[in-house]
Amino acid sequence: MTQSNGLLVQRLDREFKSQRRGWGLQSPDLRTRTAGYELLSQVYGVAPTDTTGEVRRKAIAAVRRLAADFPMEMRLAVEYALAISAEAQWRTLSEREHSLSRALQCSARTARRRVGDAFRRLAEEAAVEYQRAADQTRSPLGSEDGWAVRSLESLLRLESAPEVTETRCIVALRPGLHRIVTRFTLARLVDGASSAPAIRAEVQYGATIRGPVRREGEGHFLHVLELPRELSVGEHHEYSITYRIPEGYVIRPYYAFVPLVACDAFRLRVRFGTGRPPSRVRRFHGVVSRLLHDSDIPGEPLELDAASEVALAFDRIRAGFAYGIAWQPAAGDERFDLGPDHGPR
Structure with missing residues (x-):
């Protein structure tokens, strides 16, 4: 992994971390919260005219696409942390992590570690997708990706x-x-x-x-x-x-x-x-x-x-x-x- 890609992964990891706060992707102000993050907006495919419901739908679809090949525990960690899973519709991240610990039959501390590991991999997958689209802007056709x-x-x-x-x-x-x-x-x-x-x-x-x-x-x-x-x-x-x-x-x-x-x-x-x-x-x-x-x-x-x-x-x-x-x-x-x-x- 190049240094520039490493920095991109770190930035995406921070932006994903912000999305885990409060109600996660169920947040009533998700549109405003997402608009402040350039990288996530592009990864989600969000348009400036999108409603909060459209932003939520695109964000959930993008996260599930990026995590499609993750091990089951990692997929659960992502869906619980972002309040995507129907079993994790809690108001705070702490409550969702406790719910995850019960689902995985582990301690809350281990559940938090699972969340951190899963989101680092999620950021890596998002960085690859983002970089591929950015590289296409330098293509003569600019047409096979992007x-x-x-x-x-x-x-x-x-x-x-x-x-x-x-x-x-x-x-x-x-x-x-x-x-x-x-x-x-x-x-x-x-x-x-x-x-x-x-x-x-x-x-x-x-x-x-x-x-x-x-x-x-x-x-x-x-x-x-x-x-x-x-x-x-x-x-x-x-x-x-x-x-x-x-x-x-x-x-x-x-x-x-x-x-x-x-x-x-x-x-x-x-x-x-x-x-x-x-x-x-x-x-x-x-x-x-x-x-x-x-x-x-x-x-x-x-x-x-x-x-x-x-x-x-x-x-x-x-x-x-x-x-x-x-x-x-x-x-x-x-x-x-x-x-x-x-x-x-």
């Missing part, structure tokens, strides 16, 4: 040529965010084909495609999206984009969302069409991305409705893991490839 996804809604239509519409609600993690990058990955070319046109992308609303598509390898496509205006820290914005897959590609029989930035919720609807419904459909949640190469991705079985559709919802999403749907194509459906190549992501 923002998070509050929600993603995807509609995959497979009645004929595959088509995906993705609607994202994003939040700015740094000031002046005005450009982002979207990624879409396809499988291999049809056997014998030497090349194929780039994927066709059309923004439905909320952004403008800037410049030509950037192609990485055979089937990886990046689009730079210009937002209608610059976003301030914590400000939300929604856009929708449709990807149409040209002839010349076959795709793996799955749709996977593998987030590279934070995401709170993912909803997916797939319309297979009644002409060639799949013989088997599975839902996968949080699988390691290398399993997408397998011919049989592990998951829960699903039933299609009368319209040959399925709708799914995902939460507790972790960056770098895969979430989505896989299916067994109908016999003779040559649009899909059962080999080890990537599908749409």
